[in-house]
Amino acid sequence: MESIQFKPNELVSIDRPKTNSKVFAHTRWDTIPVAAATLHCAYFFGMFYLFPRVPLWVMLILGFIYAVSISWNINGISHNFIHNPYFRSPLLNRLFSIMESITVGFGQVFYECIHMQHHKGNADRPDDHGDTIDWISIYKHGHDGEAEHPLKYTFGSFFREDPKTVFKELKRKHSREAFWGVFELACFVTTFVILGILNWHYICFLLPFWYFGHCLSYLNGYYRHYGGNPDEPIAWGVSTYGKLYNWTWFYNGYHAEHHFRPKVHWTRMQALRDQIVDQQRRAGVRVIKVPHALGFLDSDLPAADLRQKQRELHSEPAA
DSSP: OOOOOOOGGGOOOOOOOOOOOSSBSSOGGGHHHHHHHHHHHHHHHHHHHHTTTSOHHHHHHHHHHHHHHHHHIIIIIIHHHHHSOSBSSHHHHHHHHHHHHHHHTSOHHHHHHHHHHHHHHSSOOOOTTSOOSSTTOTTTTOSTTOOOOHHHHHHHHHHHOOHHHHHHHHHHHOHHHHHHHHHHHHHHHHHHHHHHHHOHHHHHHHHHHHHHHHHHHHHHHHHTTTTOOTTOGGGSSOBOOOHHHHHHTTTTTOHHHHHHSTTSOGGGHHHHHHHHHHHHHHHTOOBOSSOGGGGGGOTTOOOHHHHHHHHHHHHSOOO
8 A cells, every 4th residue: 555645736835934023933822832831830839839838639639730731731832842942042942941841850852852753753663673763652562563552651651761862862963952951851850859858748749740740641642643554654643633622732633744744833733734634534544532641532443453454455565
């Protein structure tokens, strides 16, 4: 089965947003994710302030919200930022990256490196040696060409993160970025250590929610590719088009579109889909009705035998 070919009159052309703002690089609409990230940072430190002042049951609710918001930030705000930095000023972009690293407890430069490797492999299946180009591919630790079990991927991927490999890749590309990557890690670790020194009960409370938040991010990532087609560029990702989800998660739902054209700004995702919707249908792009993190609730999860049949079709030589 051949990949979907675009006819000359079907070539994709999406204008990048332009602005005369002296602050924002692309559009003033980026004020929204920047403001959301700032509020998220304030929420992070606000939990520390509230911990000795409110009942435990209130803190448990706030902790759960923080966990969900880690995934929301990584997959919405931070994700869009690494593809299209919000500011004209390199200094503002650097400061924003450091703030994000502290807020979600994960270095943004390291995240960018991992994510760009993800786009190189696009959730590829293991080769004959069991390796994948995409370090976080859902197939990397699966069996017989199948995706790994969602629970194992969700709760185990956090412990598979390999900072040494990421650092080596950063250093190979640009030693300056490797420095900033380590600096961001040091910033968030130092922040957590200081919070622990000031109140060790609080850090013991925070860490499980921090871990759970990153697990939720992996869960989100799992269903952004589960049922997608690693052999068809336009169908690499899985999309979901609920308006509320996409408005609040900054169009994270348009994931098939994003993998097809990663540099398209989040405010242009609907325009991109409008251009390629016919080709997506021909390629069988998977669309789910629920937000990605709730993908396990979708009523049309692809069966293993159907996915095997699709792989066999793609492996057949063209006539």
